[in-house]
Amino acid sequence: MSAEDIERPPHRKIIHIDMDAFYASVEQRDHPEYRGKPLVVGGGPEGRGGVVATASYEARKFGIRSAMPSKQAVKLCPEAIFVFPRFAAYKEVSQGIRAIFARYTDLIEPLSLDEAFLDVTEDKLGIGSAMEIAKQIKQAIKDELRLTASAGVSINKFVAKIASDMNKPDGLTFIGPSSIENFMEKLPVEKFFGVGKVTAQKMKGMGLHTGADLKKLTEHELTRHFGKTGRFYYHIVRGIDNRAVQPHRETKSMGAEDTFGSDLSELDEMHEELDKIAEKVVTRLQRYQLKGRTLTLKIKYHDFKQITRNQSFAIGIDDLVTIQQTAKALLEATDTTKKIRLLGISLSNFGDNQQGAVKEISGQLRLFN
Structure with missing residues (x-):
């Protein structure tokens, strides 16, 4: 039997759903007076100050970001409104989002209250198209919960997650099998899984700025410089990510x-x-x-x-x-x-x-x- 006669397994269909400015969007939905205004959910700037959990898109225009000290946020935007988080409300909304996911698949891997991976290779409704399922999920979230979500669709988790962040808010991005490797070559190294500021600086010091640069190194060279994660870089820059969507992830x-x-x-x-x-x-x-x-x-x-x-x-x-x-x-x-x-x-x-x-x-x- 020749290699051509061997049937290759079909590509998986993976969707990554990421809610848009989740905590802030829930607050703006529930409180009309916050809509259209720079809203920060987190500890206030009073006293020593707290930390920003998330910010509305109106606040992000001023450079306010998650994990930023609230004192810094108020300097960037003195008119920002600060509200303390309501986790019970966010959890209730998250359960509603999960219920929408469950209409299409049982293979759901939540990463937090506001994002999850879905494997829709075989969806419950027999729709067949991951893009169509993503559209329907986004529309259901908008109609039933009055919130927006961004979705990334691809054949593996890594690329789907990156895709969901490309056209926020209310985005829908598909990166197909034929374009993944080219896409990964152009991706800045700081966008790779496991690459924080220190690793990114190390990579750039080695002349590694994009996926194409990483691709020039052998698997041995990458593991020598970056440990076990180097093996992941070697495979993912070639579009290979075989991690399954895990409905029951173990607590680490x-x-x-x-x-x-x-x-x-x-x-x-x-x-x-x-x-x-x-x-x-x-x-x-x-x-x-x-x-x-x-x-x-x-x-x-x-x-x-x-x-x-x-x-x-x-x-x-x-x-x-x-x-x-x-x-x-x-x-x-x-x-x-x-x-x-x-x-x-x-x-x-x-x-x-x-x-x-x-x-x-x-x-x-x-x-x-």
């Missing part, structure tokens, strides 16, 4: 953290806050019957410098005393003379203790005072 970590209204300078204060955070973590672990073998302490100082420290155990833990004592020991092994803005504790490495699919909203509130 679970934790909680708090940003304080004023910086902590005394060890007793730090211990007290760690005790409170540990209680939240234990409540979440026990709710989902999880035990983690690795505890990670996160510290952000007053100057926004951030460090993490971790401790691993032979067996999984979920008891309050062990978590509190370990977090305090990790803290005391650092420089406790510096003022601390944020503390966080998380458990990971669940292994056989993983009890199923959990997508915890924990961490959303941590952005705000």
Whole structure:
């Protein structure tokens, strides 16, 4: 039998749906007085100030972005309206969005409240066209929830996700099999999965600015410079991403953290806050019957410098005393003379203790005072 006689498996049909300025759009939908105005959802700029969770498109025109300190946001746009997030409302809307997805497929992988991957290779309604399904989903979200979403359609998750961000808001972008490799060659390296600011600077220092530049390196060279992720770069720049849409993604970590209204300078204060955070973590672990073998302490100082420290155990833990004592020991092994803005504790490495699919909203509130 020749290679031509071997039937190749059909391409998958993947849709990535990403809501447009989700929190801000829900607020503008529910509060007419916010419509058409620069709206920021997050902690206000008063006092030491909070952090921007999301901003309306009117606010984004001024350069306001997610994770930006609210004090900086108000400097960019003094007339911006700041509102505290209503997570219960956002979660309810998210459930409505998920119900719309479920009309078409059961292969839904939520990434957060406002975005998800859908595998519609075999859709429930027999529509066949991923583009048509994406159009119908967008229209249903608009008609039933009075919100807009952007969609990316392709044959794999990586490209679909990039496509959904190309024509926001209310966008719909298709990148087909024949154009993927050319598209990836033109893609700036900072758009690649796993490439943050530091890695992007390293790449550019090596003369790697686009996917075409990455493509010149062998798989061995990429892994030598960038570790295991280098293997992913090697394949994805060639349009190869075989990751499946996972309806039941395993929980990788679970934790909680708090940003304080004023910086902590005394060890007793730090211990007290760690005790409170540990209680939240234990409540979440026990709710989902999880035990983690690795505890990670996160510290952000007053100057926004951030460090993490971790401790691993032979067996999984979920008891309050062990978590509190370990977090305090990790803290005391650092420089406790510096003022601390944020503390966080998380458990990971669940292994056989993983009890199923959990997508915890924990961490959303941590952005705000």
